[in-house]
Structure formats: C-alpha cells, structure tokens
Amino acid sequence: MSDATQPDTAIAGPVLAADGTPLKRSLARSLRVQKMRAMALIAPLLIFVLVSFIIPIGSMLFRSVENGMVEQTLPLTVVELQNWDASTGDLPDEQLYAAFVADMVVAIDAKRHTRLGTRLNYEQTGMSSLFRKSGRKIKKLDPATDGPFKEQLIDIDKKWGEHETWAVIKTHSVAITNGYFLNAIDMQRTPDGAQAQPEDKRILITLFKRTLIMSMIITCSCIALAYPVAWLLANLPARSANMLMILVLLPFWTSLLVRTSAWKVMLQQQGVINDVLVWLGMVSDASRLVLINNQTGTIIAMTHILLPFMILPMYSVMRTIQPTYLRAAKSMGATNWTAFWRVYFPLSVPGIGAGSILVFILSIGYYITPEIVGGTKGVFISNRIAYHISSSLNWGLAAALGTILLAVVLILYWAYDKIVGIDNVKLG
Amino acid sequence: MADTAIDNAFVEFARVQKSYDGENLVVKDLNLSMPQGEFLTMLGPSGSGKTTCLMMLAGFETATHGEILLGGTSINNIPPHKRGIGMVFQNYALFPHMTVAENLSFPLEVRKLGKSEREAKVKRALDMVQMGEFGGRRPAQLSGGQQQRIALARALVFEPELVLMDEPLGALDKQLREHMQFEITRLAHELGITTVYVTHDQTEALTMSDRVAVFDDGRIQQLAPPDQLYEEPENSFVAQFIGENNTLEGVVTSISGDACVVTLDDGVEIDAMPVNVTKVGERTKVSIRPERVEFNKDRLNPEAHTLKAKVLEFIYMGDIFRFRLSVAGNDDFIVKTRNAPDAIKLQAGQEIEIGWLPQDCRALDA
Numbered sequence: 001m002s003d004a005t006q007p008d009t010a011i012a013g014p015v016l017a018a019d020g021t022p023l024k025r026s027l028a029r030s031l032r033v034q035k036m037r038a039m040a041l042i043a044p045l046l047i048f049v050l051v052s053f054i055i056p057i058g059s060m061l062f063r064s065v066e067n068g069m070v071e072q073t074l075p076l077t078v079v080e081l082q083n084w085d086a087s088t089g090d091l092p093d094e095q096l097y098a099a100f101v102a103d104m105v106v107a108i109d110a111k112r113h114t115r116l117g118t119r120l121n122y123e124q125t126g127m128s129s130l131f132r133k134s135g136r137k138i139k140k141l142d143p144a145t146d147g148p149f150k151e152q153l154i155d156i157d158k159k160w161g162e163h164e165t166w167a168v169i170k171t172h173s174v175a176i177t178n179g180y181f182l183n184a185i186d187m188q189r190t191p192d193g194a195q196a197q198p199e200d201k202r203i204l205i206t207l208f209k210r211t212l213i214m215s216m217i218i219t220c221s222c223i224a225l226a227y228p229v230a231w232l233l234a235n236l237p238a239r240s241a242n243m244l245m246i247l248v249l250l251p252f253w254t255s256l257l258v259r260t261s262a263w264k265v266m267l268q269q270q271g272v273i274n275d276v277l278v279w280l281g282m283v284s285d286a287s288r289l290v291l292i293n294n295q296t297g298t299i300i301a302m303t304h305i306l307l308p309f310m311i312l313p314m315y316s317v318m319r320t321i322q323p324t325y326l327r328a329a330k331s332m333g334a335t336n337w338t339a340f341w342r343v344y345f346p347l348s349v350p351g352i353g354a355g356s357i358l359v360f361i362l363s364i365g366y367y368i369t370p371e372i373v374g375g376t377k378g379v380f381i382s383n384r385i386a387y388h389i390s391s392s393l394n395w396g397l398a399a400a401l402g403t404i405l406l407a408v409v410l411i412l413y414w415a416y417d418k419i420v421g422i423d424n425v426k427l428g
Numbered sequence: 429m430a431d432t433a434i435d436n437a438f439v440e441f442a443r444v445q446k447s448y449d450g451e452n453l454v455v456k457d458l459n460l461s462m463p464q465g466e467f468l469t470m471l472g473p474s475g476s477g478k479t480t481c482l483m484m485l486a487g488f489e490t491a492t493h494g495e496i497l498l499g500g501t502s503i504n505n506i507p508p509h510k511r512g513i514g515m516v517f518q519n520y521a522l523f524p525h526m527t528v529a530e531n532l533s534f535p536l537e538v539r540k541l542g543k544s545e546r547e548a549k550v551k552r553a554l555d556m557v558q559m560g561e562f563g564g565r566r567p568a569q570l571s572g573g574q575q576q577r578i579a580l581a582r583a584l585v586f587e588p589e590l591v592l593m594d595e596p597l598g599a600l601d602k603q604l605r606e607h608m609q610f611e612i613t614r615l616a617h618e619l620g621i622t623t624v625y626v627t628h629d630q631t632e633a634l635t636m637s638d639r640v641a642v643f644d645d646g647r648i649q650q651l652a653p654p655d656q657l658y659e660e661p662e663n664s665f666v667a668q669f670i671g672e673n674n675t676l677e678g679v680v681t682s683i684s685g686d687a688c689v690v691t692l693d694d695g696v697e698i699d700a701m702p703v704n705v706t707k708v709g710e711r712t713k714v715s716i717r718p719e720r721v722e723f724n725k726d727r728l729n730p731e732a733h734t735l736k737a738k739v740l741e742f743i744y745m746g747d748i749f750r751f752r753l754s755v756a757g758n759d760d761f762i763v764k765t766r767n768a769p770d771a772i773k774l775q776a777g778q779e780i781e782i783g784w785l786p787q788d789c790r791a792l793d794a
Binding site (some may be wrong): 322324325328329330331332333334335337338339342343346347374 | 463486487507508509510511512513514515517518519521522523524525532535538539582585586626
C-alpha cells in the first residue's frame with residue numbers, strides 16, 4: 001500500500017556529470033569500450049548472417065522485379081519501341097526492324113539471343129523457338145548493307161510480321177517490371193495493362209489458398225495432438241516425463257526423408273493402415289481409403305513431422321504454471337473443468353501461440369513432405385517455387401512467389417501481434 | 429495425548445492416518461477437534477505432517493485411514509470444490525492473467541452470483557484488507573505484502589466458515605510479517621471464521637492462535653493455548669521447539685506428588701516438577717526457560733537448590749541481556765534478563781550462583 005507512491009521524476013534541464021558535461025554523453029563515453037568489445041564478439045555472427053541470409057533475401061526480393069534482359073540484349077530496339085504505338089494495331093516501321101537486326105547480330109555473337117527467347121517464352125509460348133530458329137538466319141545478315149529488313153524478317157518467320165510479337169517485346173522491355181508478381185497471382189502483363197491469365201493457366205492463387213488452408217489445418221491438428229502430450233510432460237513425475245520427452249524428440253534424430261517415406265508405407269492403399277482397417281472390418285476391401293498422394297496424406301505426414309515444434313513451446317510454458325493455481329481455483333469452488341478452462345488454459349495460451357507461429361510458418365514453406373506424399377492435389381506453393389527454380393528456370397517468378405509468401409507470413413505475424421500480442425508468446 | 433474430543437466440534441479429525449508410499453506413515457493417528465470460531469495453528473518442523481493434514485482437510489489429499497468431519501458430516505468423499513473451504517496458499521497462487529478484482533470475483537462467478545452482487549462483495553472484501561483502489565491491477569504489479577492481502581481477501585470473499593492458511597506469511601519480511609499477523613487475527617476474530625493456520629514459525633503460532641497443535645513425526649505432540657504450551661510443555665520436544673529452552677540431563681532420585689529431585693549427571697541435585705516421570709531411577713531431561721533463571725542473590729529462594737555457574741559470554745540485545753553460562757557440564761545454558769536500570773551485567777569468566785522456582789523446572793522425558 002505504501003509503495004503506491006511514485007518517485008519524483010520531474011527534473012529541470014539535463015543532468016550534468018561532475019565535470020559539467022551532460023550526463024548522457026558522459027555515460028555513453030564510459031560505456032563505449034564495453035559496447036565495442038561486445039560488438040567485436042558478435043561481429044562474426046553478424047557478418048555471417050548478413051552474407052548468408054540478408055543479402056540472399058535482398059537479392060531474391062530484387063530478382064522478383066528485375067527485368068533488364070530485353071533492354072540489355074536489344075538496346076537499340078528498345079529505344080525504337082518507345083516511338084511505336086502498339087495500340088494502333090500497325091506493325092512497327094523499317095527503322096525498328098533495322099535496329100532489331102543490328103541488336104540481334106550482336107546478341108547472336110554473344111549467344112545471348114536464346115536466353116532472351118527463354119525469358120520471353122515465360123510470357124508468350126513460341127518465343128523461345130522463334131528466337132532460336134530466326135537466330136541462325138539473322139546471323140547471315142549484315143546490318144549495314146543488307147537492308148531493308150522488314151520483309152526479310154517476315155520471310156524468315158512470319159511471326160515477325162505479327163503485331164503481338166512486337167507488343168510482347170515492348171511490354172517486357174521495361175527494366176523494373178511487375179510482370180512476375182502479376183504472374184504469381186495468375187495475371188499477366190499485356191500491352192493493354194494487367195489482365196487475368198486464361199483460365200487453364202490459373203493455378204498459383206489456388207496453390208496459395210491451399211497452402212494457407214492446409215497450413216492452418218496442420219497447425220490446428222498439431223495443437224489438438226500436442227496439448228495433452230505437453231500437459232503430461234509438464235505434470236508427470238520427472239522419470240516418466242524424461243522418457244516421454246525422449247519419445248517426443250526421437251523423430252528429430254531420424255532423417256526427414258525416412259519419416260516421410262515411412263508415411264508412404266503406412267498410408268498407401270495396400271499399406272499398414274488400410275490393411276488393419278480392412279482386417280478389423282471397418283473398411284471393405286473394395287473401398288480402401290485413399291490416404292496418400294492427396295491432401296489427407298500431406299496433412300497427416302506434416303502434422304506428425306511438425307508435432308515436436310508444437311509440443312516443446314507448449315511444454316516449456318506449461319512447466320511454469322504452478323499446480324497451486326489449480327488447487328486455488330478448486331478451493332474456491334471451481335470444478336475440474338472450470339479450473340482448467342478459466343485458469344490453466346489462459347495461462348497456457350502463450351505456449352499455444354508460440355507453437356502455432358512456429359508450426360504455421362514452417363508448414364507454409366514446407367517442400368519435401370508435400371512433394372513426396374502430396375501427389376498433385378496436396379502440393380504447396382513451395383513445390384511450385386522449387387519447380388520454377390530448378391526446372392523452368394523462371395527465377396523471377398520463383399522470386400515473386402517467394403516474396404509474396406514472405407509478405408503473407410509477415411502480415412499474419414502482424415495480425416497475430418494485434419490480436420494476441422507478441423508479448424504473450426513464450427518459448428520458455 | 430491429543431485426545432481432545434469436544435461436543436460441539438466443527439472440524440474433527442478422527443483417527444486419521446496418511447501414507448504416500450504404503451510404507452511410511454506421514455500422519456500417525458491424528459485426533460483433533462475444533463469448535464467453531466477457533467484460530468488453531470499447526471506448528472512443527474518441515475516433514476512433521478502439518479501441511480499434509482491441511483491438504484487432507486482441503487481435499488487435495490485423501491486420508492489413508494480415519495475420518496475428517498466438517499460440521500458433523502464426513503467430508504472424506506467430497507471433492508475440494510464442494511467443501512466450501514477458503515484457502516490461502518504459501519505463494520498466494522493469485523491468477524496472474526486476471527486483475528485483482530477478477531481474482532476476487534472468481535469464487536463468486538463459479539457460485540453463479542449476479543454481477544451487482546459480485547461487485548458489491550468484491551468491493552467489501554477489498555476494503556476489508558484496505559486494498560480498495562487496487563482492483564484494476566494485476567497481481568504482478570503488487571508488492572508481496574499487497575499480494576498477501578489480496579490472497580486473504582480472495583479466500584474470504586465467498587464467506588467460507590472455515591479458512592485454511594498454509595504458511596501465508598513465509599515470503600514476507602519481518603516487519604510486514606508482524607503487521608500481517610495482527611491483521612489476520614483481527615479479521616479472523618471480527619468475522620468469526622474458524623481458521624486452521626500452518627506455520628513452522630513458533631512466534632507466529634504463539635501470537636496468533638487460540639490453540640496451537642505442535643506436530644512432530646506425524647503426531648500432535650501437544651495441543652494447548654499458547655501460554656500453556658510455552659510455560660507447561662508436556663514433553664521435551666515441545667519444550668525444545670517452542671521458545672528458548674535450557675536442558676539439563678539427569679536421573680530422578682526422589683519423587684513425591686508434584687515435586688521431585690533430579691540428580692544431574694555431574695552429581696548436583698536440583699528440585700523439579702515431575703511431568704513425564706513417574707518413578708525413581710528414571711532418566712529425565714529437565715527444562716528451564718532462560719528468563720525464569722534467577723542469578724540475583726537477593727531474589728534467590730533460600731530453600732531452593734542452587735547451582736554453580738560460570739559466565740562464558742555476554743550478548744547485548746538492546747531490550748534484553750543474554751548470558752551464556754556453563755552449568756553442570758552444559759556450555760549452552762542461556763539466561764536472559766530485562767535491560768532494566770538495576771539489571772546486573774555479568775562479565776565473562778565470573779562465577780555465580782543460579783536458581784529457580786521448582787515449578788519452572790520441569791522434568792520431562794529423556
């Protein structure tokens with residue numbers, strides 16, 4: 001009661017040290033050596049994080065908008081394209097064709113034209129072969145003497161006489177593009193502005209939605225399964241709790257691939273689970289459950305794999321909840337359920353929050369498990385990113401997808417902070 | 429020993445035993461009756477079974493044998509939340525995620541009281557412990573003493589007839605503890621509630637209680653009002669445990685009614701009052717309180733036996749003087765005297781003669 005009084009903090013003007021310098025500066029000077037020493041100790045880690053984490057992420061973010069290839073490969077053409085109004089529907093004039101041939105001859109020499117073709121092929125199929133085929137013939141032309149080029153080029157491939165070809169080149173000739181991001185949300189950059197992709201090419205929005213929904217389902221099932229285990233861990237006598245803890249941590253000592261492959265054995269139609277269900281007579285032999293190569297498979301396998309990440313934060317929070325709280329609640333007349341729901345559960349929420357963030361963020365970017373057990377219906381957006389990184393080599397699109405994923409996670413984190421409060425998240 | 433059955437018992441332990449492992453009894457044959465409105469303290473060293481008794485009464489532990497009665501009915505099979513017993517825990521156990529007012533409101537909510545009634549009762553309870561303005565705070569924003577008051581208010585807010593307190597002042601500093609001792613006894617008597625208080629602090633037990641049950645080894649060693657406990661301990665454990673005590677060992681050489689002569693191990697004879705000794709030749713521990721030892725020659729009873737003593741140490745404690753003497757081979761014989769103007773200050777090395785009234789010198793079990 002007596003300590004309700006606040007100390008008098010009202011001070012007029014800055015406080016001075018004994019030698020007359022402001023106290024703040026004096027303090028900073030006295031702590032400088034300590035700070036430098038501390039900085040020197042963490043410098044190796046700081047540099048490592050910067051080089052191996054911050055810079056790659058920055059580079060990825062940049063790659064999602066960077067689009068210098070058209071401008072670098074066809075510098076003269078790009079200048080000429082500025083003067084061409086694609087909306088009239090007319091073909092470009094001779095000047096542009098001449099500039100294009102001049103650019104192409106240089107590019108073919110440097111063997112860059114096929115790369116440009118590949119790049120433009122992301123936007124319009126057929127561009128890759130157009131550039132490759134035309135390249136062989138343009139190579140023989142001399143930009144100084146062999147003009148005019150308009151007719152010759154249309155002879156080489158009639159696509160050079162199509163308005164659309166030039167429109168695509170013009171659309172993607174800007175150095176910084178939103179094209180990858182439009183692609184990432186099933187739209188495309190066209191001469192007439194952003195438009196939806198044709199329906200048969202729309203897949204990424206669906207994948208984003210599926211990734212989010214399935215990650216939420218996985219998080220929820222992790223909560224449901226982890227809560228009782230964490231409670232047992234926190235409340236069993238030390239010996240049994242240690243044993244249980246080893247069982248919880250056991251999966252960490254097994255390769256992720258092995259665990260996922262084990263689920264393949266368990267879940268397939270001729271697998272252990274179906275066999276047992278048929279043997280028990282719960283499922284008829286003819287209608288064995290389809291548990292793998294679909295969303296069910298992904299959810300089951302990923303819940304299992306991510307469970308420890310839910311159990312551990314929950315356990316560390318529950319361990320700090322004193323059993324006397326429950327006793328106190330009961331002594332005041334609360335039933336076991338009320339005591340749990342009004343006292344124990346609210347105190348364990350920080351653990352649920354920490355586990356949920358961990359599991360959700362891990363699952364949203366999960367790749368190996370959906371790839372192995374997900375089939376086509378159970379894959380995540382990360383599988384698509386991997387495809388664009390390693391198969392289609394459309395790194396710009398992969399980077400845009402990754403950036404969107406990062407943004408989604410940050411937005412959810414922000415929303416979580418607003419709703420639950422990040423202070424309420426405890427890892428121990 | 430603790431056969432204290434009374435007619436109008438409100439709380440009653442009848443032949444209660446408790447074992448955790450099936451091999452050792454933590455509580456051995458406990459019999460205890462409390463009338464309504466009594467403030468009873470269970471005092472004892474740790475591991476003596478006092479907290480177990482409290483937990484059995486609260487319903488968090490089940491009695492292995494025997495019956496616990498509350499208001500005449502057996503509560504052995506009633507779960508804790510239906511017993512309607514208020515409880516203050518050692519670490520307060522205030523719910524950290526609720527404000528003070530919500531904490532107090534909790535027992536009323538589970539009893540499904542209306543909102544206005546709840547608010548009125550919470551306010552009254554907070555005022556009772558002089559914490560009226562703190563309803564909106566979280567327990568973490570309160571000092572230890574304030575948390576203690578809130579815990580007390582929370583145990584009382586639903587107006588239980590019986591309140592249990594498990595070392596509630598253990599975490600407070602000395603001054604605050606003394607203040608709260610007074611506060612708790614005042615509240616308990618004002619509200620007329622029956623209180624069972626567990627502590628290992630004997631000062632707390634003596635100052636607060638109507639009766640004190642001294643526990644040791646799973647049994648009640650003595651159940652008596654504080655003054656009786658201090659002045660007339662029934663066995664040497666109680667004499668040792670309560671207050672400061674001088675012990676001299678010897679053999680009973682003659683006994684007649686309420687007087688006996690004890691021959692100490694070095695051959696000196698003293699007068700004593702037989703308490704736990706019945707026949708000549710029995711070994712005994714004689715117990716004398718330090719403040720009942722007289723060393724002022726003018727006040728010594730000429731008929732009483734006197735002993736030679738050598739002063740070993742003088743300790744100045746402000747309100748009292750404390751002397752450590754060597755008496756009959758015991759080098760830890762303590763004598764206290766009030767710091768009065770005419771008090772004699774003995775010096776270390778001084779040889780003196782000491783004595784006491786025979787009734788202050790109790791011959792107890794060896």
